[in-house]
Amino acid sequence: MISLPESNRDLAVLLLRIITGINFVGHGLVRILGDYTAFAQSTVDQFADTILPAVMVWPLGYAIPVVELVFGVALIVGVRIRATVIAGFVLMAVLLSGMVLLEEWAVVGIQMIYILTLFAILAFQPEARHGLPRDPQ
Numbered sequence: 001m002i003s004l005p006e007s008n009r010d011l012a013v014l015l016l017r018i019i020t021g022i023n024f025v026g027h028g029l030v031r032i033l034g035d036y037t038a039f040a041q042s043t044v045d046q047f048a049d050t051i052l053p054a055v056m057v058w059p060l061g062y063a064i065p066v067v068e069l070v071f072g073v074a075l076i077v078g079v080r081i082r083a084t085v086i087a088g089f090v091l092m093a094v095l096l097s098g099m100v101l102l103e104e105w106a107v108v109g110i111q112m113i114y115i116l117t118l119f120a121i122l123a124f125q126p127e128a129r130h131g132l133p134r135d136p137q
Contacts, residue, residue, distance in 0.1 A: 028069025
């Protein structure tokens with residue numbers, strides 16, 4: 001059985017990681033279980049007037065929900081936390097780049113909150129996960 005961390009800081013990071021994971025799982029599931037193809041098409045339509053060709057946007061439209069789901073589950077479970085958070089930064093860099101290209105500055109601001117959340121998880125994550133084997137990172 002996994003025991004809760006004794007320090008408030010470690011507990012805060014654990015809870016932040018789990019809640020952030022739930023957020024990403026929700027993003028992925030809603031898009032996958034909803035009209036998955038419509039999500040990909042709306043992504044292509046959104047970028048129609050940008051320099052990105054549809055042939056590049058289509059795969060991202062299909063990949064992003066799956067990546068969000070896998071990333072969220074990995075955060076919740078606590079699998080290779082350092083590598084998982086780095087992958088989350090890569091995901092956010094892709095999403096942020098798209099919103100910058102679209103000049104969606106309000107969304108960019110929201111995405112920066114996600115990025116700061118990932119920063120906090122990475123910066124304050126204990127070296128050993130409580131009740132689980134040490135993360136080899």
